Amino acid sequence: MFREFKKEVEKVLTKALKKASYAAAGEELELEESEHADISSRVAFSLARTHKQPPSVVAEEIVRHLELTETSADSKLILKAVAVGPYINFYANDFFLQKTLQRIKDEEGAKPAAAEKRRGKIIIEHTSANADGPLHIGHLRNAIIGDVLVRVLKRAGFAVETQYYVNDMGRQIGVAVWGAERLEVAADKKPDHAVADVYIAANKLLEAEKEAAAETVEAETVEAETEAEKSVGELMRKYEVGDEEVVRRYKAVVEKCLSGVRASLERLNIRHDLFVWESEFVRSGAVAEVLEELKRKGEVRFEGSAVLLKLEGIGKELVVQRSDGTSLYTARDLAYHRWKSERGDRVDRIIDVFGKDHELVSQQLAKALEILGVRVLPEFVLFEFVSLPSGSLSTRAGRYISVDELIEKIEERAYEEVSKRRRDLSEGKRREIARRVGVGALRYDIVKVSPEKHIVFDLENALDIEKKGAPFVQYSHARACSILRAATAAATARGSEASRLWLHEESEKELVKKLAKFESVVEAAASELRPHLVAKYARELAESFNLFYKDCPVLTAEKVEVREARLVLVECAKIVLSRVLEVLGVEAPEEM
């Protein structure tokens, strides 16, 4: 509802500017949300300059020309406007509050599915970790930013398909497959962790062999490949051309790892619609086609058999084919993106969630796609790295904290917290709440930080279930549920039609106004692709609810009208709290 209010303010203010003959100063109304008003305009500042009057005089003058009668079609939602120094402050009226609650209740019954496709289809790729081990906290950031974005975009009215790009052709996978032949893959471990063990051990073997070779051979020939490295290379070549036996072995390792990754994602409430293997594009001939087309349409240069592509505005050329003729990640990614843009009936946008280390790569990708004349160019959401206090992460070196380990620990900590507070609940119930609170806290903790910020992950900090994070919001939701339960039990009459609203307390009004902002927050997060905005709003909403909760008794309110009105408010608060949690991918427990 906030957007409607804002539109009205724009309309009324524009009219007043015209009437006061300030209209010449451009269209900019300089509206902002403010702690001093529901919406505030700074337009008097800029007008003051062009009209050579003090800003406060201009503000007064504008306010004098505002038409805010109750009967005016333009100002149904505005209570008043006041000039405070240079600022013009607008306030919403009771009708706005009433409408807000009405809208929330109406939408709750309606099916969102019908509305979903109205803004077009988006394919979003996120997580896409290499199949050489479990997800760690670096991937976690990608996954959570991606997943919240998916939820934000769906809520904002897009049809969204989520893809996981399976990098099955890299050297890492070759090493893992090579290792799986010589070393035992533990059967009793979570599959992705078992693969990581083998991958790490295989790397050590390769390393050891290289060192051994370096000792026996003179310094000059250290470059030479060891036997082990040769067999890894052999594996990769055979996989590329589709050697059946090698493909079978690759598949076994990658699928194994992926099943573990999928399980971890599931625990985090993250699901992908489609897993796309990059090798598909090599075998289908799509990569070869892309290369041919680049040679025709682009400016390429050969260095031996290697193919280098010149890209506009980027100093370095992009290598799109190795000198040994095998394909390169970049070429496969081009094929993948072209396939996405041509997929299905109509794809309108393609979004990739990448780490900051892919920034240059993503620019190159976009340029090359442009050369190919691909219809839908990708948009990139880049996020900065996560590191540990001890340094950067590395799967190969075994230097990481796995997502599984993290979830275990945080759920355990959450269980302690629940147990402290709710001895009345059964063990099973406490476990269930701990699971929801733990995962929620983890997701919130990651998503609340804006993507361009570098994170040094502190385990102790993450485990210290932050009081104003997800649990805080969940707690508010549980409180609302608790009131509604009690109301039902006592058969308290629910506010019938919110015809006349009996909400007069400041904290009641503030809560409604906060509720009204849900859509505009989602919209902002969607258009800017900045999911952390939702996290901030969720916390503020919970804060507003808690203030109301403390100020205004619901069930014991003396007047029937007040009781009913507050019950409606609690119901709406519960609805929006659960919506915002849903968008954050955090579960909304009815009690905790």
Next chain:
RNA sequence: GGGCUCGUGGCUUAGCUUGGAUAAAGCACCGGCCUUCUAAGCCGGGGAUCGCGGGUUCGAAUCCCGCCGAGUCCGCCA
């Protein structure tokens, strides 16, 4: 060396795209509030040269330039 990003109370962050009302929160610290719908809550307090230096402006955390510090990328890895 060059590109991009970040640098806000002891710690973690919001605000920066669109310059304006006392720089906003959480954690930690100090002090209050459970005979009323869950105290994972509420109220109050101390604590900030917004990395440093310059510039633009009536006005700069926000825009521009330089410097310092951290991260990351820079042709055959993904």
